[in-house]
Amino acid sequence: xxxxxxxxxxxxxxxxxxxxxxxxxxxxxxxxxxxxxxxxxxxxxxxxxxxxxxxxxxxxxxxxxxxxxxxxxxxxxxxxxxxxxxxxxxxxxxxxxxxxxxxxxxxxxxxxxxxxxxxxxxxxxxxxxxxxxxxxxxxxxxxxxxxxxxxxxxxxxxxxxxxxxxxxxxxxxxxxxxxxxxxxxxxxxxxxxxxxxxxxxxxxxxxxxxxxxxxxxxxxxxxxxxxxxxxxxxxxxxxxxxxxxxxxxxxxxxxxxxxxxxxxxxxxxxxxxxxxxxxxxxxxxxxxxxxxxxxxxxxxxxxxxxxxxxxxxxxxxxxxxxxxxxxxxxxxxxxxxxxxxxxxxxxxxxxxxxxxxxxxxxxxxxxxxxxxxx
Numbered sequence: 577x578x579x580x581x582x583x584x585x586x587x588x589x590x591x592x593x594x595x596x597x598x599x600x601x602x603x604x605x606x607x608x609x610x611x612x613x614x615x616x617x618x619x620x621x622x623x624x625x626x627x628x629x630x631x632x633x634x635x636x637x638x639x640x641x642x643x644x645x646x647x648x649x650x651x652x653x654x655x656x657x658x659x660x661x662x663x664x665x666x667x668x669x670x671x672x673x674x675x676x677x678x679x680x681x682x683x684x685x686x687x688x689x690x691x692x693x694x695x696x697x698x699x700x701x702x703x704x705x706x707x708x709x710x711x712x713x714x715x716x717x718x719x720x721x722x723x724x725x726x727x728x729x730x731x732x733x734x735x736x737x738x739x740x741x742x743x744x745x746x747x748x749x750x751x752x753x754x755x756x757x758x759x760x761x762x763x764x765x766x767x768x769x770x771x772x773x774x775x776x777x778x779x780x781x782x783x784x785x786x787x788x789x790x791x792x793x794x795x796x797x798x799x800x801x802x803x804x805x806x807x808x809x810x811x812x813x814x815x816x817x818x819x820x821x822x823x824x825x826x827x828x829x830x831x832x833x834x835x836x837x838x839x840x841x842x843x844x845x846x847x848x849x850x851x852x853x854x855x856x857x858x859x860x861x862x863x864x865x866x867x868x869x870x871x872x873x874x875x876x877x878x879x880x881x882x883x884x885x886x887x888x889x890x891x892x893x894x895x896x897x898x899x900x901x902x903x904x905x906x907x908x909x910x911x912x913x914x915x916x917x918x919x920x921x922x923x924x925x926x927x928x929x930x931x932x933x934x935x936x937x938x939x940x941x942x943x944x945x946x947x948x949x950x
Contacts, residue, residue, distance in 0.1 A: 610936035611922035616641035618903035641682030650910040663700040670734025684737035711761030723778035743819040747796035769822035790835035809840040831868040836878035855896035898939035
């Protein structure tokens with residue numbers, strides 16, 4: 577009887593193992609699928625061919641998203657030297673990308689208005705105004721009007737994610753990357769929050785998602801995180817969190833982009849992009865945000881000059897990031913096979929126990945949920 581019970585138990589375990597193996601979401605194939613879905617990548621060219629980098633990324637690797645630029649910072653740095661050269665060519669490009677991706681691709685760019693606008697009049701798009709102008713006027717109809725123009729142009733061109741608005745509070749008007757460029761709505765966090773809500777509402781009406789930036793606040797920095805790590809410990813103000821609280825409360829946030837800044841008020845050891853205390857501890861647990869978290873570009877000098885990229889990727893995912901942005905359009909240069917290498921880094925890290933496999937599934941599900949809104 578004991579022998580029969582033993583055989584029965586072994587058989588039950590064997591069957592369970594077979595079933596688990598058959599449906600195991602963490603197989604090699606699934607891990608690669610989940611890892612690739614977490615990438616938002618850049619490429620060169622304003623049109624595509626069946627064997628170009630863009631097609632390799634979306635058709636073969638199945639990345640979750642692409643990010644577009646109008647200026648190639650790794651090349652001539654001239655207007656129209658990257659992905660955006662005209663309205664018609666951009667619309668054709670996004671259509672082809674979705675064709676190769678099976679219609680499941682996030683296509684993103686930065687269209688804040690003013691100094692940060694990838695869709696320029698030179699390419700046939702309508703003029704834009706800066707966040708600082710909108711904040712000064714501070715009227716719903718004005719902000720909605722200008723945001724609607726941008727959203728209409730994005731939607732017409734096949735772009736379904738605007739990495740905007742910038743909800744940094746203008747703590748320091750001399751901040752070289754925010755205040756001096758007119759990228760903040762206001763020094764008043766309530767004005768920032770309200771105008772951001774109107775901006776996002778106008779985009780949602782055109783079925784364009786928004787990724788606000790740069791969490792937990794870049795408006796008091798004295799340096800640009802594109803070129804090195806920036807420390808805002810002594811200048812950051814708690815009210816810089818208000819726009820996030822407000823937008824989360826009103827269920828307006830699709831996605832949040834992180835900042836490569838040290839804020840030792842929150843984490844004495846890691847910059848926000850790599851900080852579990854910041855992304856999970858504050859954004860997830862304190863502010864109760866359950867949408868998609870994007871990193872700022874992982875190959876900015878603020879990261880690559882201070883961390884091995886494989887270590888940084890592990891830290892970012894474990895911190896709570898869902899999408900790793902790598903525009904391949906930064907001072908650290910263009911590398912054709914970079915997305916493939918990053919997927920290898922992620923999969924190997926899971927196999928080595930450096931990243932819990934469930935983190936990939938969490939992010940995959942959040943990204944799927946975001947895409948369902950499009």
